[in-house]
């Protein structure tokens with residue numbers, strides 16, 4: 466029997482929020498092959514930031530002496546940290562699943578979906594069975610999954626990805642991280658602050674290479690003070706040694722550890738979706754091809770979030786879901802996916818946040834621009850914190866005074882960046898933002914105010 470629905474949603478991350486009151490009198494199929502709530506809730510943003518907060522707390526203790534406050538870190542109860550986090554998260558995922566199972570107009574399919582025709586899905590159910598369903602509209606919200614390089618996969622050594630690392634039973638003594646991006650830098654911070662010795666193996670010459678050069682260079686230098694950072698290196702072989710692993714690097718050197726974390730990017734979850742059966746085209750990198758409104762190349766099939774987006778960020782997936790939720794029921798009044806001025810933060814040590822263009826992007830685009838770099842240590846709250854490395858770099862168009870980009874490295878950067886995001890979103894000029902409002906003295910936000918005031922604009 467083929468069941469028919471008004472709407473079928475594949476994936477309960479951001480896809481779960483599509484079941485709006487507009488569908489109260491309609492039939493909705495919700496299909497999920499993993500934990501309800503998707504990456505962010507179960508293995509992404511939320512647990513990582515809960516671990517990061519605990520790691521920051523440990524760092525406050527170990528760093529207290531510089532303020533004349535002597536304190537020692539007596540220990541980190543890893544399983545207590547872990548269980549507090551997942552004790553809070555797991556019931557939410559379970560509750561979300563029950564809500565969809567019991568929902569008056571939703572049918573939950575627990576299993577893996579694939580297209581078997583136009584707007585027709587076959588679900589390999591977790592209980593071993595199979596179900597076929599069709600729908601007037603289908604939304605692909607299957608997110609992404611960790612990429613594991615062949616050298617790791619083919620070696621047969623045990624390894625972790627972000628999907629598993631947060632649930633390990635004990636803190637490793639020594640951990641090797643392959644990759645130098647978001648997950649590598651956030652996890653290195655967590656584990657090293659809890660007492661694990663961390664070695665990072667990065668292919669490039671710097672960590673977090675997507676950042677403005679001033680930040681990635683500075684961050685890599687700081688990271689070398691916390692962790693054993695090996696840049697410009699590749700893993701050529703891996704083997705199991707006792708309970709741990711040994712990695713051989715391009716220069717023939719080796720590094721041994723009791724745990725291997727692979728953090729080499731995430732790929733859109735399309736390989737087993739059989740999108741070709743539904744007329745849904747993919748980009749070369751596997752992302753579903755969508756137009757500005759989230760429409761795929763197949764009529765009535767939509768996509769959103771990591772599976773199709775140019776960004777792999779939850780606030781973007783949420784914004785795209787809001788647009789698609791509207792578009793599903795307003796075909797004559799479509800809303801575009803909001804992709805302007807997308808900010809991002811890396812919750813490592815120190816925190817990093819950015820929005821807009823980097824200086825090299827401004828150069829490459831031939832833009833006329835001016836920059837100002839303000840040190841956290843030059844404002845009163847920065848003195849209080851004894852900060853010696855933080856910077857706020859702002860980039861503006863000198864003719865219009867509009868911000869082109871903003872890049873922060875230092876405590877609370879993920880929050881400090883927000884007025885800069887707001888200025889870019891609403892077209893406020895740098896000096897309007899700085900002079901048109903009060904900035905509380907002596908709050909850390911004065912670093913942003915001073916950076917803005919320091920920009921040399923044509924109008925001044």
Ligand SMILES: Cc1cc2nc3c(=O)[nH]c(=O)nc-3n(C[C@H](O)[C@H](O)[C@H](O)COP(=O)(O)OP(=O)(O)OC[C@H]3O[C@@H](n4cnc5c(N)ncnc54)[C@H](O)[C@@H]3O)c2cc1C
Nearest residue numbers: 476478479498499503504509510578608770771777778779
């Ligand atoms: C460790 C980590 C930390 C992160 N931290 C941040 C952060 O701090 N801030 C931020 O903005 N972003 C962060 N991200 C990125 C963020 O988690 C993702 O951008 C976001 O969750 C993507 O949401 P989504 O709805 O597109 O996909 P997902 O949340 O991944 O949802 C997809 C769902 O589809 C299901 N699924 C897949 N294929 C099928 C199928 N064939 N059939 C049925 N179900 C299927 C999956 O099981 C999953 O539940 C982080 C990611 C990771 C991995």
Ligand SMILES: NC(=O)c1ccc[n+]([C@@H]2O[C@H](COP(=O)([O-])OP(=O)(O)OC[C@H]3O[C@@H](n4cnc5c(N)ncnc54)[C@H](O)[C@@H]3O)[C@@H](O)[C@H]2O)c1
Nearest residue numbers: 614644645646647648649668728729730731777810811812
């Ligand atoms: N705070 C946040 O917003 C946050 C946190 C975690 C993850 N995320 C999202 O999840 C995505 C995935 O995170 P990630 O850290 O896995 O990816 P990433 O793209 O940030 O970093 C991947 C790293 O792996 C390296 N790499 C790629 N292939 C490799 C290979 N074969 N061998 C060795 N190194 C290789 C890259 O050079 C890069 O340093 C991020 O791009 C981000 O969008 C966001």
